[in-house]
Amino acid sequence: MPSLPLPSAVDLARAQFALTVVWHFLFPAFTIGLASFLAVLEGRWLFTGKAVYLDTYRYWLKVFAVAFAMGVVSGLVMSYQFGTNWSVFADRTAPILGPLLGYEVLTAFFLEAGFLGVMLFGLARVGPRLHFAATCLVALGTLTSAFWILSANSWMQTPTGHTMGADGRFAPADWWAIIVNPSFPYRFAHTVTGAYLTTAMIVGAVGALHLLRDGKNPRARAMFSMAMWMAALVAPAQLVIGDMHGANTYAHQPAKVAAMEGHFETRSGASALLFGWPDAEAGETRGALGIPGLASLYLTHDLNGTVRGLNDMPRATWPTNLPLVFWSFRVMVGLGLLMIALGLASLWLRWKGRLYDAAWFHRLAVAMGPSGLIAVTAGWTVTETGRQPFTVYGLLRTADSVSPVAAPAVAASLAAFAVVYLAVFGAGIWYLLHLFNQAPHVHEAGPPTGVPTRTAGITPAPALDAPAHGESRPALQPAE
């Protein structure tokens, strides 16, 4: 084998995991919130009988079908990647993580086989109440999936409830302690709230786009108003949840927090840095500009509290890419603050009665459309690259987790994933943007009946709708 000037197999495997997981998480980050949004829309339709909510529901249902499908397709790849690229990790952690991921698969499978088909195609047949139940179960199912995945991820950050054999393999000792490990409640709350905000930003942007074109469109008004309520109420709450998550991380993974803050020296009254460039070689953050005492305040809840710096911790436990952790954190927090500003501005405009005709505000909301997706990607970058150089924090190193697959093989698969994902999910996202560009109409049609949708899975639709085949759009009104 001629030697190629390639990065190491472990770096290539990390790059491939990063690529596939970032692509993957874009979809659940959106659909977790969208499923709940749909449940609320259908609930409001059933409760008020106003057609505007049903039309808005159908408009977003089309989007949900496509986004959910892409989430499952990209998720299929993830379930094999632990074995193809991280086989030592898989062998050692499977007694703990296997059942958690197994429950995730069973939940997703059950949800997929059971209720998504009804939700996408069954309204005409099963009636509004049962259909609403299906929508709620899909929303609950996405949250249950998130529960198991985040439990597994959190265990990798803060492992508890296990024993470790001489051969480095983990064994379960206490399932409750494994599932509800110390960082799990915070990570779950922070991630689900982030997903809700991601959805709010996208729904708000689409609503704002159509308000700019036609300020009277009641469906655009409804979705915009609901998205802005979400931003106004949940974005500030996320700041509090994020702060609690950060304090939890500081207790369990101080090196990660030191990297996020760019703190090398342990000191009291530590600054929160706004800018700078952490330099691991020099052991300092260059060009640092910060607010004195603020980091001590939010990490120790005392202006003069002592905050530990990286120089106090063994070099072998430092995250491997300090600037990435540092800057991803600032991107996430910066966007979060912008969302809070957007939410507060919406409250002001609502109070002034100008929410639906402040064009500048609608343009701002359109620009903020992708902010949630960027923020959750940045947040995951913080927590995952901040966990380095470990896969299971403090116990199993990334370099010791990788499969014995030669670097050229990993380089080839990485290139193939990059090209195919860009083509396939690029086409999918293009199609979503095309859907966003369509105005939400009266008598919105919903997903095209009978067109097979991946992971709508086994959709009983066309046969269920059989009596209505003559009419392309079964007339559906709330209980008259």
Next chain:
Amino acid sequence: MTLDLTLIWALLIATAVFLYVVMDGFDLGIGILFPAIREKVDRDVMVNTVAPVWDGNETWLILGGGGLFAVFPLAYATLLPALYIPLTLMLLALVFRGVAFEMRFRTASPLSQTAWDMAFSAGSIVAALCQGICLGALVQGVRVEDRAYAGGWWDWFSPFSVLTGFALVAGYGLLGAGWLIWKTEDALQLRAYRLARGFGAATFAAIVAVSLAMPFLSPAFRDRWLTWPAVIFVAPVPVLVALLGRRLRDALDRREEVAPFLCGLGLFLLSYVGLGISLFPMIVPPAVTIWDAATHPSSQRFLLVGTVVLLPMVLAYTAYVYWLFRGKVTAGTPGYH
């Protein structure tokens, strides 16, 4: 007698893999037959026969992979690196095919329709070929040392694995043709009869070739199949294969509608049982047994609880959907496209 959890799990996962193979087998088969049937109207009917069920079928693949990780981590951690190239290609092919399946209905221009059709067909063929190659590479043996894969990244490639690759393409083609005979009428059904004959002959030849090659791969296989008195217990398998092959030919001659598909399923089941006889209790031949590969007993118990509750519900729902979509599909069948 104590309950052997590991054996229960091995049976569960073997069942999931078999369900995957036959269910995704016939819908991958539809893509394999695409190059032989060129008219858009026929292709639409073909795709519509599997549209309601195909991605549910594919979900069993996730269950197979997830189950292997959860219950037999050593197998997962050694097979997946050993099959790195064919597995990665298979996943990419399935991603491609899945999106092509949807996009061919959502695009209007004939040119992009043709492109998505080609993606669907090529994705199906590559996925089937890679699955067969993975099977062959597993059967021929995987080098495991110190709980890790110890071979190179091209070890999977051999005349035998290429043979099993083509065997699976032929077998899926047969299942697809049998399915079309069952689900369609008239001209398209006639074409399917002809295709079933060709793919049936190829499948039968492939089964014979693989069976003849296997005793040369390892003495263990020879002992299982060719020594006295084991031969008495295993002889029914090849005899049944021969009888089923005959039955398939007759069914095609007599233009029976359901029997060809069932004969195809039977051939798959017998081949699967034959493999089981050769390999059991090895999960990663030649040296790793299901008990070597099994995870911690507590983990097996913990996951079994949920599986026992959820899996029957999934199976019942799957059966219900197949029942719901019974009957012929024609160009006039409303609903799709």
